[in-house]
Amino acid sequence: MADSKWASLSEKSYFELRRLAARLMQKEYRVVTLSATALLHEALLRWSPAQDQKILPLIMRHVLIDYARRRTVLQKHLDGQLQDTSATMHPADRLTVQQAVEKLAKLDQRQAAVVELRVTAGLSLEEISLRLGCSVRTAQRDWMTARRWLQRELSARSLPR
Helix, strand or coil: CCCHHHHCCCHHHHHHHHHHHHHHHHHCCCCCCCCHHHHHHHHHHHCCCCCCHHHHHHHHHHHHHHHHHHHHHHHHHHCCCCCCHHHHCCHHHHHHHHHHHHHHHHHCHHHHHHHHHHHHCCCCHHHHHHHHCCCHHHHHHHHHHHHHHHHHHHHHHCCCC
């Protein structure tokens, strides 16, 4: 807590806020993978020392809500409900998906290619089948299988996303 912004917090209030962050996450936001410390630090980054410390719990709630919104948007991308995914996806979500796709590529390269072309480039399954030299039905099967795998993988990571 050497940062001047955090210097205004006493060690006691810091640990009280951290306990509150842990309670918030246990009770209401079980799908978020942030630690209580990370949640508190994210809230402190949004907080100004000119503001009352009493609003920090509210800021923590807003951080959790933002993570939940990003997770919902990411799920819509994976469900194929949005067309231009690369333009609207949050950078942190893009990184999380990319890491999951890299893991998928070790298991099945064609499925990973389908996901990249579908999510990143926004191509249709017909366009993907032409690019990969497979039938449209094969591209559909790969997309459905990869999407289910990614949803399980991302749920295990408990995105915000």
